[in-house]
Amino acid sequence: MFGIIRTIWMTFLHLFHKNETVQYPEQKPYLSPRYRGRIVLTRDPSGEERCVACNLCAAACPVDCISLQKGERDGRWYPEFFQINFSRCIFCGFCEEACPTYAIQLTPDFEMAEYVRQNLVYEKEDLLISGPGKVPDYSFYNVSGLAIPGKGKGEAEHELAPVDTHSLMP
Amino acid sequence: MWYVLVILVTVFGVLGVAALSTMLERRLLGFFQDRPGPNRVGPFGLLQVVADAIKMLFKHDWIPPFADKTIFVLAPIIGFLCVLLSFAVIPVTANWSVAGDLNVGLLFVFGMMGMAVYSVVLGGWSSNNKFALLGGMRAAAQMISYEVFMGLALMGVIMTTGSFALNDIVAAQSHCWFIIPQFLGAIIFLMAGIAETHRLPFDLPEGENELGAGFHTEYSGMKFGMFFLAEYAGVALISCLITTLYLGGWQGPLLPPVVWFVLKAGFLICFFILLRAALPRPRYDQLMAFGWKVLLPLSLLNTVVTGAILLLRASA
Ligand code: SF4
Numbered sequence: 376m377f378g379i380i381r382t383i384w385m386t387f388l389h390l391f392h393k394n395e396t397v398q399y400p401e402q403k404p405y406l407s408p409r410y411r412g413r414i415v416l417t418r419d420p421s422g423e424e425r426c427v428a429c430n431l432c433a434a435a436c437p438v439d440c441i442s443l444q445k446g447e448r449d450g451r452w453y454p455e456f457f458q459i460n461f462s463r464c465i466f467c468g469f470c471e472e473a474c475p476t477y478a479i480q481l482t483p484d485f486e487m488a489e490y491v492r493q494n495l496v497y498e499k500e501d502l503l504i505s506g507p508g509k510v511p512d513y514s515f516y517n518v519s520g521l522a523i524p525g526k527g528k529g530e531a532e533h534e535l536a537p538v539d540t541h542s543l544m545p
Numbered sequence: 546m547w548y549v550l551v552i553l554v555t556v557f558g559v560l561g562v563a564a565l566s567t568m569l570e571r572r573l574l575g576f577f578q579d580r581p582g583p584n585r586v587g588p589f590g591l592l593q594v595v596a597d598a599i600k601m602l603f604k605h606d607w608i609p610p611f612a613d614k615t616i617f618v619l620a621p622i623i624g625f626l627c628v629l630l631s632f633a634v635i636p637v638t639a640n641w642s643v644a645g646d647l648n649v650g651l652l653f654v655f656g657m658m659g660m661a662v663y664s665v666v667l668g669g670w671s672s673n674n675k676f677a678l679l680g681g682m683r684a685a686a687q688m689i690s691y692e693v694f695m696g697l698a699l700m701g702v703i704m705t706t707g708s709f710a711l712n713d714i715v716a717a718q719s720h721c722w723f724i725i726p727q728f729l730g731a732i733i734f735l736m737a738g739i740a741e742t743h744r745l746p747f748d749l750p751e752g753e754n755e756l757g758a759g760f761h762t763e764y765s766g767m768k769f770g771m772f773f774l775a776e777y778a779g780v781a782l783i784s785c786l787i788t789t790l791y792l793g794g795w796q797g798p799l800l801p802p803v804v805w806f807v808l809k810a811g812f813l814i815c816f817f818i819l820l821r822a823a824l825p826r827p828r829y830d831q832l833m834a835f836g837w838k839v840l841l842p843l844s845l846l847n848t849v850v851t852g853a854i855l856l857l858r859a860s861a
């Protein structure tokens with residue numbers, strides 16, 4: 376009996392509490408930089424596309440919503456097209472984890488509603504941004520052993536010159 | 546002419562209050578839960594009512610093929626009509642009521658409430674759905690048994706006043722509101738009133754977690770809306786009745802009578818909503834046991850004690 380009256384009273388007091396609601400469209404909540412929202416493709420510090428079309432993200436994606444086609448230019452791989460179907464994407468972030476080049480990144484933006492479902496399929500033009508995203512200094516070709524024009528074998532950062540397999544010297 | 550005006554104002558007043566209290570309820574529930582509730586449509590979200598009404602009217606009004614069509618359509622109408630008719634005898638002020646000095650006013654209200662049971666039972670039965678039927682059965686048992694305590698709780702008031710006319714009852718409270726001498730009766734009446742309108746916490750006929758939506762599971766569109774309007778009008782009716790019977794009706798200092806009546810009834814409606822926000826729903830057997838094992842003896846006690854005091858006074 377007392378419990379009931381106390382409950383009623385405590386509920387009544389909630390009338391004078393502050394609202395917890397965030398009035399969303401006018402009042403935006405804080406989203407941390409690692410929030411998993413709209414996906415972007417970033418560029419390396421020299422302004423080249425980071426993506427090397429390795430297809431790892433497409434393989435990692437649990438809902439198979441990434442599709443891309445490899446192309447080759449100056450010995451560098453790049454995606455000829457790169458589509459993400461955001462009507463299927465579950466924003467799990469696996470693609471970001473799988474990517475060896477930090478090319479694909481999730482951003483703190485979720486306001487991507489569309490009236491036509493087809494518009495949710497983002498092409499490379501929609502995905503590609505001009506900056507390096509969350510990892511400003513990383514450039515895959517500068518640390519990888521692959522030879523590209525302007526950088527031969529063994530010239531990458533932290534890389535030793537290749538071993539001469541024909542020499543017997545230690 | 547005056548009469549027609551009174552009737553029109555009453556009917557549209559009740560409709561308006563019922564519609565507004567749906568909105569008031571959602572706002573208040575929101576505040577009780579530290580959120581603002583619907584506040585987007587119009588100033589303070591007031592136009593939410595209009596939006597809801599439009600939505601209801603344009604919804605597909607579906608009658609399931611397995612339902613008993615005539616009764617299915619009739620049930621919500623009966624429910625709504627009974628509540629609306631009960632308002633005829635509520636004296637809003639001394640001379641503003643459709644039939645305030647009807648000499649059996651209180652009996653009339655009770656008759657109408659008894660009829661309202663039909664609406665839920667028939668609604669549940671004609672839906673031909675086991676959940677709806679269970680809801681309807683629960684409603685019947687609950688409403689009929691709680692009507693008993695409701696009537697018995699009122700006996701105190703009726704004996705003190707010596708009249709069934711609501712105007713006389715209000716007039717008899719010019720010195721002292723009946724809630725003071727009849728406190729027990731008022732509490733029992735309040736609880737029975739909640740059960741009678743099957744509002745939370747006594748909304749077992751529509752207990753969502755076990756019965757889907759209870760007796761109105763199969764209803765959609767405006768027929769569903771009618772059930773809901775009837776429920777909210779029922780809340781308003783019980784509030785008006787408590788105001789008239791226990792809180793001195795339209796009497797009060799300074800302010801005009803209408804304002805007093807509206808204030809008291811509005812306060813009670815808010816209190817109903819507070820109860821909904823605060824209390825969990827009891828189990829069905831608990832509800833019935835509470836009724837027959839607690840409320841019935843208490844209301845009988847109330848009647849007996851009031852009667853004894855009245856007799857003593859009369860003989861003294
Ligand atoms: S976030 Fe998950 S679902 Fe979306 S594209 Fe990346 S891997 Fe696929």
Ligand code: SF4
Pocket residue numbers: 425426427428429430431432433443470473474475476477478479
């Ligand atoms: S985005 Fe990353 S993982 Fe996907 S293909 Fe390009 S480099 Fe590979």
